[in-house]
Amino acid sequence: MSGTIEVKPAPPAPAAARVVRSARRPGRGRRPVRRRRTEAWRSLRRHWQLYLLVLIPLAYFVIFKYIPISNAVIAFKNYSPIKGPWGSDWVGFKNFELFFANPVFWTLLKNTFILAAYTVLASFPIPIILAIALNEIRNGLFKRTVQLVTYAPYFISTVVVVSMTILVLSPRIGFVDDAIGLFGIPAVDFLGDPNYFRHIYVWSDVWQTTGYSAVIYMAALAGIDPALHESAKIDGASRIRRILHVDLPGIMPTAVIILVLGVGNIMAIGFEKVFLLQNPLNLAQSEIIATYVYKTGLLNADFSMATAVGLFNSVINLFLLLAVNFAAKRITGNGLWS
Amino acid sequence: MTTTTIAETRGDRIFLIGVKTMLWITLILVLIPLIYVVANSFSSASAVSAGRVFLWPVEPSLRAYQEALSDPQILKGYYNSLIYAVGGTLISVTLTIAIAYPLSRRRFFGRNVIMSLLLFTMLFSGGLIPTYLVVQDLGMLNTRWAMVIPSAIGVWQVIIARTFFRSTIPDDLYEAAVLDGASDLRFLWSVVLPLSKPVIAVIALMYAIFQWNTYFDALIYLKDPGLYPLQIVLRNILILNSTTGSASDVAQQLERQQLANVLKYALIVISSLPVLLIYPLIARHFTKGVMVGAVKG
Numbered sequence: 001m002s003g004t005i006e007v008k009p010a011p012p013a014p015a016a017a018r019v020v021r022s023a024r025r026p027g028r029g030r031r032p033v034r035r036r037r038t039e040a041w042r043s044l045r046r047h048w049q050l051y052l053l054v055l056i057p058l059a060y061f062v063i064f065k066y067i068p069i070s071n072a073v074i075a076f077k078n079y080s081p082i083k084g085p086w087g088s089d090w091v092g093f094k095n096f097e098l099f100f101a102n103p104v105f106w107t108l109l110k111n112t113f114i115l116a117a118y119t120v121l122a123s124f125p126i127p128i129i130l131a132i133a134l135n136e137i138r139n140g141l142f143k144r145t146v147q148l149v150t151y152a153p154y155f156i157s158t159v160v161v162v163s164m165t166i167l168v169l170s171p172r173i174g175f176v177d178d179a180i181g182l183f184g185i186p187a188v189d190f191l192g193d194p195n196y197f198r199h200i201y202v203w204s205d206v207w208q209t210t211g212y213s214a215v216i217y218m219a220a221l222a223g224i225d226p227a228l229h230e231s232a233k234i235d236g237a238s239r240i241r242r243i244l245h246v247d248l249p250g251i252m253p254t255a256v257i258i259l260v261l262g263v264g265n266i267m268a269i270g271f272e273k274v275f276l277l278q279n280p281l282n283l284a285q286s287e288i289i290a291t292y293v294y295k296t297g298l299l300n301a302d303f304s305m306a307t308a309v310g311l312f313n314s315v316i317n318l319f320l321l322l323a324v325n326f327a328a329k330r331i332t333g334n335g336l337w338s
Numbered sequence: 339m340t341t342t343t344i345a346e347t348r349g350d351r352i353f354l355i356g357v358k359t360m361l362w363i364t365l366i367l368v369l370i371p372l373i374y375v376v377a378n379s380f381s382s383a384s385a386v387s388a389g390r391v392f393l394w395p396v397e398p399s400l401r402a403y404q405e406a407l408s409d410p411q412i413l414k415g416y417y418n419s420l421i422y423a424v425g426g427t428l429i430s431v432t433l434t435i436a437i438a439y440p441l442s443r444r445r446f447f448g449r450n451v452i453m454s455l456l457l458f459t460m461l462f463s464g465g466l467i468p469t470y471l472v473v474q475d476l477g478m479l480n481t482r483w484a485m486v487i488p489s490a491i492g493v494w495q496v497i498i499a500r501t502f503f504r505s506t507i508p509d510d511l512y513e514a515a516v517l518d519g520a521s522d523l524r525f526l527w528s529v530v531l532p533l534s535k536p537v538i539a540v541i542a543l544m545y546a547i548f549q550w551n552t553y554f555d556a557l558i559y560l561k562d563p564g565l566y567p568l569q570i571v572l573r574n575i576l577i578l579n580s581t582t583g584s585a586s587d588v589a590q591q592l593e594r595q596q597l598a599n600v601l602k603y604a605l606i607v608i609s610s611l612p613v614l615l616i617y618p619l620i621a622r623h624f625t626k627g628v629m630v631g632a633v634k635g
Binding site: 039040043044046047049050051053054056057058060061063064065066067068069070071072074085130133134136137142145146147148149150151152153155156157158159160162163164166167168172173174175178207210211238239240271272276293294297298303306307310311313314318321 | 349350357358360361364365367368371372374375378388389392433434436437439440441443445446447448456459461462463466468469470471476490491521522523526547551552553554558572573576577599602603606609610613614617618621
């Protein structure tokens, strides 16, 4: 991630890491290993307080992040609460086979993928446009107001955003129906029709997160060398030209990383909001993997199946992230973990 | 030469007008739903139910607020959410600093391994049920602990704190403190923490707002309505339409139903107010926090 979003002067590259890495270089015999070991001892003796400090947070990560990963073996077992995750009987890939054979599988996959892809497509370019537009106008009250107001919805809870969406779209009391009524369109029950679900989800998301997402691009724009703009101006470049040839290349590394994260996490689309917007009428398009896992696991208590579905999703997502990152690095030279 | 300059300036001027128009439209689009909610919350029940309110209260009334603020369920939710936000933030900030500070020290052997362990959890997780099993085994189900412990440390916040420590606490300072006989903990407590107030404030607010706004952990770990945070109470009233109180006759029932609609708007305002009031004060720091985190080490 070198030279990407450096707003502050980046902290000097970890010197110690470099030492360690050079110590690993082959052809140096076994001495480095011994040296590493003594280094570790010295560090432990000298800074035992720091190790003590790290102990509880580390235990947190082991207990709440790594034990669940090991608990995920129940995807390959017939989980019994009495025998526990490791004591239950193995069933191999039975849960996965059952899931793939289930007609609901393709619907879930399709719903999850389309919803997430639509979200990324809509919420990737809009913050960039907002940031560039804000960057074009003078610093002043108007600019500060737009920033403050567009940023605000990010701090509203999902429950509230969803209920606002429902109220605004409701055929009787909401204003959206009145608005489209002006154009002679009859009232629509937006939440009762599965075909509207994706649009509602995505555009309420854009409403909530655009201002927040624009912040990071504003930072990247602020980091562009003003000399580039000056010389472009002297060469007679118009505002549009300077946006295209100075601003856009300047925020490219940032944009690539955000896109990689977005596309890479496509299968990990959040449970919270989808679940709240769901109702029996729009289920055909609103049932996604995350909500299915919740229902099978916690409502129907089929722990093994729910874990298998969740694991399938996590693995796909991990591969997707790695693949997209690889492709991005190949094409643009930017990616996570440089 | 001069003509081209003038022509371009005019083009630029038109472009700038276009940009400003776009920003005005954005501003209005974001504001309308917010103003709409506030206007409705201050209107009379019948006006709201008839859909007669847009951006200005109709037949102004505070009835919905009186109703909301006298509902025991809502008050209890507010109280619980305050506990979770304050308690959770204390625990989260303490644990985050406890791991971020050692990770920021160059001489801390094994910090790369620990950092990789943390970063991996951002890429891959065991999933809902395996985590639920852990919480269950610890006996945390249906207790207040389930709200603050399972999501105590955010890797993102650790990165923000670590980056801050690394870039603002010079090594010389530590060397000097050691010469004066200070231990690692003493140095952290008396030198690092006082110098790190801005970043502590940022991560504390991040955790507090997250706790205030989240409902997922409560949905899966809590069964006792007495422990429900505000967001779950809101979900029950706003989305599942479970009305509070009961009515005896038809007229009263109609009134209750109408009141339920205004009540929703008032609830939205009441629950979002604390966060929206403090947010302009902290927005700048929040932005800085996001950027510090972006400078990944």
